[in-house]
Amino acid sequence: MRILVVNVNTTTSITESIGEQAASVAAPGTEIVPLTPSFGAVSVEGNYESYLAAVAVMEAVRAYPEPFDAIIQAGYGEHGREGLQELFDVPVVDITEAAATTAQFVGRTYSVVTSLDRTVPLIEDRLRAAGLSDRCASVRASGLAVLDLERDPRAAVEAIAEEAVRAVREDRAEAICLGCGGMAGLSEQVVQRTGVPVVDGVTAAVTIAESLVRLGLKTSKVRTYAPPRPKEFTNWPPS
Amino acid sequence: MRILVVNVNTTTSITESIGEQAASVAAPGTEIVPLTPSFGAVSVEGNYESYLAAVAVMEAVRAYPEPFDAIIQAGYGEHGREGLQELFDVPVVDITEAAATTAQFVGRTYSVVTSLDRTVPLIEDRLRAAGLSDRCASVRASGLAVLDLERDPRAAVEAIAEEAVRAVREDRAEAICLGCGGMAGLSEQVVQRTGVPVVDGVTAAVTIAESLVRLGLKTSKVRTYAPPRPKEFTNWPPS
Amino acid sequence: MRILVVNVNTTTSITESIGEQAASVAAPGTEIVPLTPSFGAVSVEGNYESYLAAVAVMEAVRAYPEPFDAIIQAGYGEHGREGLQELFDVPVVDITEAAATTAQFVGRTYSVVTSLDRTVPLIEDRLRAAGLSDRCASVRASGLAVLDLERDPRAAVEAIAEEAVRAVREDRAEAICLGCGGMAGLSEQVVQRTGVPVVDGVTAAVTIAESLVRLGLKTSKVRTYAPPRPKEFTNWPPS
Amino acid sequence: MRILVVNVNTTTSITESIGEQAASVAAPGTEIVPLTPSFGAVSVEGNYESYLAAVAVMEAVRAYPEPFDAIIQAGYGEHGREGLQELFDVPVVDITEAAATTAQFVGRTYSVVTSLDRTVPLIEDRLRAAGLSDRCASVRASGLAVLDLERDPRAAVEAIAEEAVRAVREDRAEAICLGCGGMAGLSEQVVQRTGVPVVDGVTAAVTIAESLVRLGLKTSKVRTYAPPRPKEFTNWPPS
Amino acid sequence: MRILVVNVNTTTSITESIGEQAASVAAPGTEIVPLTPSFGAVSVEGNYESYLAAVAVMEAVRAYPEPFDAIIQAGYGEHGREGLQELFDVPVVDITEAAATTAQFVGRTYSVVTSLDRTVPLIEDRLRAAGLSDRCASVRASGLAVLDLERDPRAAVEAIAEEAVRAVREDRAEAICLGCGGMAGLSEQVVQRTGVPVVDGVTAAVTIAESLVRLGLKTSKVRTYAPPRPKEFTNWPPS
Amino acid sequence: MRILVVNVNTTTSITESIGEQAASVAAPGTEIVPLTPSFGAVSVEGNYESYLAAVAVMEAVRAYPEPFDAIIQAGYGEHGREGLQELFDVPVVDITEAAATTAQFVGRTYSVVTSLDRTVPLIEDRLRAAGLSDRCASVRASGLAVLDLERDPRAAVEAIAEEAVRAVREDRAEAICLGCGGMAGLSEQVVQRTGVPVVDGVTAAVTIAESLVRLGLKTSKVRTYAPPRPKEFTNWPPS
CATH class of the missing domain: 3.40.50.12500 (Rossmann fold)
Structure with a gap:
């Protein structure tokens, strides 16, 4: 299975470190794909940066071109997990x-x-x-x-x-x-x-994401995490 | 005093309607300034759209060129109020x-x-x-x-x-x-x-914002709403 | 509009001080009317005195002969606010x-x-x-x-x-x-x-009372604060 | 032992009925003394009447001339128990x-x-x-x-x-x-x-009051229920 | 009335001491019967010992041959009270x-x-x-x-x-x-x-147990404490 | 790794069914060992039976002669998990x-x-x-x-x-x-x-138990789940 592990800041050395940490505990057959948002702060330490990270993480996952089985949001205490759950069917795990x-x-x-x-x-x-x-x-x-x-x-x-x-x-x-x-x-x-x-x-999230996939579970879509309604957006996503 | 009333979606007719509603209850001497975010969804009805609105509202207020005394976030149940409180000293009121x-x-x-x-x-x-x-x-x-x-x-x-x-x-x-x-x-x-x-x-928020200003109160900066630390951002704000 | 600001103790110098504080923040056109209960303790610092104050405040407002738009109960942590809400339709604000x-x-x-x-x-x-x-x-x-x-x-x-x-x-x-x-x-x-x-x-209560009046709001009468049922009283009010 | 059972309204037939109910379960050697407040409503069905009852119950007990071992406040959901606990050392039981x-x-x-x-x-x-x-x-x-x-x-x-x-x-x-x-x-x-x-x-309260007395327990006086501070009262108690 | 006071450990000197304490406050006519479980730890200071005590206390009461009016479980913070309530109709009081x-x-x-x-x-x-x-x-x-x-x-x-x-x-x-x-x-x-x-x-529990009996109350049997369903047990009780 | 999956009742067909369910989701290399308690009820549907099961499950694990890496207590809503955590160092997972x-x-x-x-x-x-x-x-x-x-x-x-x-x-x-x-x-x-x-x-518990083992985690022993103190037991375990 393939698990996206998304950093919340734009510092790629941190993304790499998170990716290595995730890979160290992943089961055989699990591919860890570390992602860095294309916009945002170099570190996230407050609400403004965290809200921005929430959006950037969502766009980073939306831009990922290949199929995947689970998403890990690798920021501690950050906003945004519910948005990922709306956008995707696969399990989303916040660290x-x-x-x-x-x-x-x-x-x-x-x-x-x-x-x-x-x-x-x-x-x-x-x-x-x-x-x-x-x-x-x-x-x-x-x-x-x-x-x-x-x-x-x-x-x-x-x-x-x-x-x-x-x-x-x-x-x-x-x-x-x-x-x-x-x-x-x-x-x-x-x-x-x-x-x-x-x-x-991060390591805890990897084992949980793997568990959810192995159990065949996906995000519930009946209410809170129902897909966004089709609608127009102004000037978004940024080109 | 001047109060910014920020719509969470990009539909200007709603911004106008909110602005009129706000103005209808404002005290003499209060100027209501309705703002529409420059990006985001035409209506906000879920987490993805709401997180995007949170960021768009913050950027809309940051882009406003004149001084102001209070901010009203005119979206019901939306994310983002804490970010505004970090970015600005004036009172922020969520409807x-x-x-x-x-x-x-x-x-x-x-x-x-x-x-x-x-x-x-x-x-x-x-x-x-x-x-x-x-x-x-x-x-x-x-x-x-x-x-x-x-x-x-x-x-x-x-x-x-x-x-x-x-x-x-x-x-x-x-x-x-x-x-x-x-x-x-x-x-x-x-x-x-x-x-x-x-x-x-909206009308409740106007009277509360006016009250906070009249009482001389500003957002506490000792912990949760302390200003963001100076740091670099990648590809943000969007040009 | 006219706002009654009711002291909870019988010390008139405190009533005056509260009245001045209230007036200092009142909007133009707001008349602050400070009231002192006709019975009770010279200061309220416990449950016995506070229960007595609750009743005395209610009787003080009942005895006030002119119309008014809101009531402020100016005692911190005192009993009685719900009784005022039963007796009157106008908003009641506890400090x-x-x-x-x-x-x-x-x-x-x-x-x-x-x-x-x-x-x-x-x-x-x-x-x-x-x-x-x-x-x-x-x-x-x-x-x-x-x-x-x-x-x-x-x-x-x-x-x-x-x-x-x-x-x-x-x-x-x-x-x-x-x-x-x-x-x-x-x-x-x-x-x-x-x-x-x-x-x-006290000053916070003044702006809130003014806000409630400006918004045209009155105390809800459907259940908790419904007017007292008509009934006989024994030896009350004291003559 | 002697237990005061205080009605919250001024209807003496109810006081009698409560007293009989209390006596029906009292242990041998327990004397039940039913009391009716000297002022208040004929029935208590709301906050105004309940706050008045709180004060009236306290005055009724203060006026009782003999020693007693416990107090039962025989009104359901009424205000006032904490005041009785301040005024007296003996256990107070709210029904x-x-x-x-x-x-x-x-x-x-x-x-x-x-x-x-x-x-x-x-x-x-x-x-x-x-x-x-x-x-x-x-x-x-x-x-x-x-x-x-x-x-x-x-x-x-x-x-x-x-x-x-x-x-x-x-x-x-x-x-x-x-x-x-x-x-x-x-x-x-x-x-x-x-x-x-x-x-x-009422019957539950009798057995609890008796239990507290038998266990030698009295109301704690270290903080919440400390005796009222000595101070002047204006026009109280009513003559 | 007869009240069983059940120790949670197997140290009989503690059982005796608990029994004396209970008897010291019992009303005239109340017989205190101290019981010691036939198996378990000599003192209960943790979950393993406490779960074992829960079962041992239940069996001790089941083995008691005479009728009784209430049960006191004389262990502080121990498991098991709900099981006693299922097995018996009389009031059960945990200390x-x-x-x-x-x-x-x-x-x-x-x-x-x-x-x-x-x-x-x-x-x-x-x-x-x-x-x-x-x-x-x-x-x-x-x-x-x-x-x-x-x-x-x-x-x-x-x-x-x-x-x-x-x-x-x-x-x-x-x-x-x-x-x-x-x-x-x-x-x-x-x-x-x-x-x-x-x-x-222990003494508090005696007065409460006596009170419940005097009030004619028994354990509710409609749901949580309904009697165990008739069924087979393997190797239990131990012979 | 070896995971003990302990049934709470003594019906072996249920133990087998639980074991098969557990095995169906276990990772390659995980050995599932289903255990049946040696005493207790044929089904657990109440507090008496559940307390008995708690003890029986603990004894069943204590009697298991080989090393193991985690324990699953396979009863829904049953007592006893904390006792297992005291007795053993390996992770304990309640279903x-x-x-x-x-x-x-x-x-x-x-x-x-x-x-x-x-x-x-x-x-x-x-x-x-x-x-x-x-x-x-x-x-x-x-x-x-x-x-x-x-x-x-x-x-x-x-x-x-x-x-x-x-x-x-x-x-x-x-x-x-x-x-x-x-x-x-x-x-x-x-x-x-x-x-x-x-x-x-059951299947959820298997993936969680595997995760805890892979993360190298064991039950914390600093307070609640510290090993039982050495002490004497009377007539226990049953021979």
Whole structure:
């Protein structure tokens, strides 16, 4: 099967890193296709950028010329998943929800450790809208920007692990979700520091997307995710 | 003061109608400036179109060359309000929240009557994210598309009034919100049919925007709505 | 239009101060009529006094001989608003709800800073009953009694600002509501200390009451706020 | 021990009936003292009357000259319990909460059947404020006024039983609370019609009040129910 | 009347202590029958042991040869109450729910102080399933194992009182529930240290069980607690 | 990898059917080992039987002599999952949660269609405890007992499909979960009748268990699921 893994920002090195992370856990026979949006911000850290990313991700998938079996939206706490579900029949997996869902199978509660404090409300709102906030002990910020994570992975591990330890001690989290696409690959070190299971959204999303395809499931089209009605658009898509 | 009232679709006749509705209730000294996005769908009835509208509304306000004191997003249940709050300091009022907030002052519970059933989940999610769903008795659909409302106002009144009556009788709503920008102007007739207060989002939003300006309030910038960080964008805005 | 602004305690200097605060934001053409109950406590800081105030406020409005367009109940977290809504058709605005509602338009979350710790549960319960607790980050007490606020405004500012700063830092509030009628006039100083929008209930209530009147809205009478049934009373009202 | 059972209206025949109901279940050695407020409405069926009753009940207990061990507020869904808890150290039991609490021990869910539809919101709000709404399947109205219940008990049984049957069938209630002080004595017949346990608030309250006294428990005074601060009152109590 | 008080572990000295505690508050004419399960763990401090206790308690009651009027399950936060309600018609009272229900009558909020931290989630889940978590300020652990409580009551009082004091100060609890069957008898000392009402589950459960019997109430059999369907069992009960 | 799939009842034909269903979706290299408890009821349809099953399932896994990588508890709405998580390090997947989690990826809301009405509360409670009830539109009963499903699959499909259609129409479910281990194999027919995705718990659980193993995740041991403390047991396990 073929799974599209769509980055939410336009930094191709991040797309590559996400793609490699996804491929590392994919089953034999699964083809991971990493996509980068053709427009948007070089990193997504707020609502304006996230709404823009939502649209850019949708257009990136629409522009992909080959058939595919599932879509992974590889941005943590970002807008847009429902739009993809309207446009396509194949399963759509958001890494925020993939990580939370997976964490709930191995711990009674989980915390998310993300990049900047300003993205905490986006993640909280997303989890709540998805009905996944009940067992969320906390969403904590490491204080590192998305691109900092890439530039200095060592400091990143330190900052993330520190918040993860606090989440376990103070918020009573029993599992940790790495709340940023760019954190892929840090799991092992955070496990060692916290002693609890650590879930990376990208790899979790790959196994969930594969599962949905293997179960023969597609997005329900009876109401919320019914295909858009045929209608005219003004000046869109951009040429 | 000057209030921008931004339509979410690209149909200028609807923009005009919204603008007139807004102007009808504006205080002396308030200038209503209706804006139409430069790109997007001719009507917004689903997530894909709504995410696109979110971005188009933000760009429309960014392109507006004069100073202004408040922004009204005139789409019911649409995405994007938080992005406007990041980009600008002036108060931003979403008509979904304006209507609900206003209805709560005159009835213990309220229902929303909207256009198509497929937009019900968007409105429900929006009210919940805004912390305004607790007193929401129901969100009901009249079954009419946005553009149908414009084409046949008489049938529209009939369909909307019928659902409003059901909301009062079956869901125990004590007030009704007209859940679509295009419904502006139908309030009086729905009042007569239901016997309960009927709130139109656009006019409610105008009085709220004026109130916030008069109180000297601006959007809080300490966390969720902090200005976007300076960064590069790829191929955006579209030229 | 004429708006009755009813104090909940019998201290006329507080009534005057509330009246001036209300008048300072009223639109041209709005007449603010401050009322003091004819019986009750000199300050309201608990349930017994608050229930008594509820009845006294209702009787004060019933005794007012002229027509009026709206009622503001100027006590923070006090009982009684629903009774006023039963007795009269015009809109009734409680300052607790006015402040919270207004704060929600300028911050994702808000905190209330009130007088004594013992009034915190009243405010929490009131916000919850009004469906406005979802975005409430905290209700904090400055430790000052209502009459202390009047006697030593300088110390009051200090104590209130300190709790407001804690609400922003520790509880992640993005806006502050001044939770006591007697705090009117301290907004500016708390803004400077916290850097977030500060909402005073009395002025917020004035703009909301004006808005409801301008929109032609009256209290819904279909169920909760239906007029009292005609019946006999024993020894009431007191002669 | 001596338990004060305070009627919320001024109709002495109802006070007597409540007193008899209470006495029928009291343990040997328990003295039931029925009290009627000295002012207020002849029946309480709405917020205005209920707020007045809250104050009248408090004054009735304050005027009682002998010592006592517990207080029962015998009005369903009425305001005021927190005020009594401030004024006195002995346990205070509201029949609304007594019935719900008791019902929860014998059924997974319960419904309340009350008098008029207009009192439904009061009961719902009261249960919610007391943290007892989670297992409440519904609050239903028989359509009978409080005094009608007294005048025509046979029709009352019929109307109440009909709603109780609906609560069991349609709302999946597993127990029924009789939601009106005046319904005392109808339990047996509703049991026969529904086949589920039926709880009368007055008798439930007696056993709970006795239990609290036997356990040596008194109202907590550390915060919410701390005694009123010493202060002056204007024109109160009425002479 | 005869009330079975069933210990959840197989340590008979604890059964005796629970029985004495229960008898100390029982009304004249109430016979307390303490029962020890014939299989299970010597102390219950986790899910495996608790599920086993659930079954063992049910079998212990099934094996009791004489008639009885009510059942008390004397384990804090343990599984199994619903099974007892299916098997028998008489009222079943779980001490977790008995304590919380009782505490709610004397304080706006309550906290539970239990033995080991690992049992906190069990108690939290139990309170939530019973619809009693809304007013729960916190569940805190003293760090003492069940059998430690028995061995060193003095250290137990110290550790429990310390957490109770924290619950009142930090979590704003207004009443304390002693969250362990083995804590019976420590109430008085915790009252002295905290100044708030302290509720012991076993004694609270006795008064509630007696109340339900006096009110003539039995477990509802219409749905959740309907008797098990007649069917075959494999190798059960153990011979 | 080896996955234990444990039936909750002692009917081996159901164990076989569950095993076949599980094997049908297992990845190459996954060995499915169906287990039948050595004691318990021939079908589980209530709390008594479910608590007994919880213990029997735990003992069945404890008695399994070979190593294994994950455990699936194949009973819908049954007790016991937390106990398994305490006893073992490998991931434990309950089919109730597996189905709900999976359904949430393909529909905004889901309904469960189960066997008898009496099991509805168990499923509701289980979903709520797992934080998965927020998007649950309803739990509906087909009225068929577990063993009826096996005896007359044709009638079973009819009854289940009918409730599924109602869930979609009346409760606005966008996906259906088959709420009974014995329903394995009916998915396709329910899809045809409802037009929405249908999730079978057993197959969903297999893909989730495989995913957790592939991601290298194990049950968190820091608090809720810490291994049982070493202690003595009386007469257990049964010889």
